[in-house]
Amino acid sequence: MTSEPPPTGLTHLNASGEARMVDVSDKPVTARSATAAGLVRLSPTAVATLRDGMVPKGDALAVARIAGIQGAKRTPDLIPLCHPLAISGVDVDCAVVDEGVRITATVRTTDRTGVEMEALTAVAVAGLTMIDMIKAIDRDAMITEVAVLAKEGGRSGRYVRAEPDQP
Numbered sequence: 001m002t003s004e005p006p007p008t009g010l011t012h013l014n015a016s017g018e019a020r021m022v023d024v025s026d027k028p029v030t031a032r033s034a035t036a037a038g039l040v041r042l043s044p045t046a047v048a049t050l051r052d053g054m055v056p057k058g059d060a061l062a063v064a065r066i067a068g069i070q071g072a073k074r075t076p077d078l079i080p081l082c083h084p085l086a087i088s089g090v091d092v093d094c095a096v097v098d099e100g101v102r103i104t105a106t107v108r109t110t111d112r113t114g115v116e117m118e119a120l121t122a123v124a125v126a127g128l129t130m131i132d133m134i135k136a137i138d139r140d141a142m143i144t145e146v147a148v149l150a151k152e153g154g155r156s157g158r159y160v161r162a163e164p165d166q167p
Contacts, residue, residue: 071125
C-alpha cells in the first residue's frame, strides 16, 4: 500500500482512495494561527438571564470559554485525521448579543500544519457547553454560523473570509 496521494490531489486519500493521515514531515515549521466564530442562538429570556448573571448552573460564559480551550487542545482526539499539534495559545471569547452568544476562538501554534480545525472545534465545544449551561431556560438553543474567519501562516499564507456578514 502506498502513501502517495491519488491523482485527484486529495491529500487525505492514498493512491487506492483510502483515508490516510497526511505526512507533514517535509513541511517547514512556521508560526500559524486561525480564528473561527459561531453563534449560539438563544431566546430573549435566555439572553436576559445571561446578562443578569442568573443562570442556575453558574457562570455560563466562563465555563464555555474553558470548554472551548479544552476542545482546541483535544481536537486530534475528536477529528480522526487531524495531527496532534503543539498549541501555543488559545483565546476564546463569549459575548452576549441580542441573538444569543457570539463565540470567537483564535488558536496559535508554531508547527507544520495549521490550526483551523482547532479553532472550529473550540467554537463548537464552547457552543455545546453554552447549550448545556442554558438548556433549562431555552430548549430551542442552537449553534449556527460556525466558520473560519481568518488564518495565517504556512504555504497558503493569509486567508480572510470574504463574506461581509461574518459570524
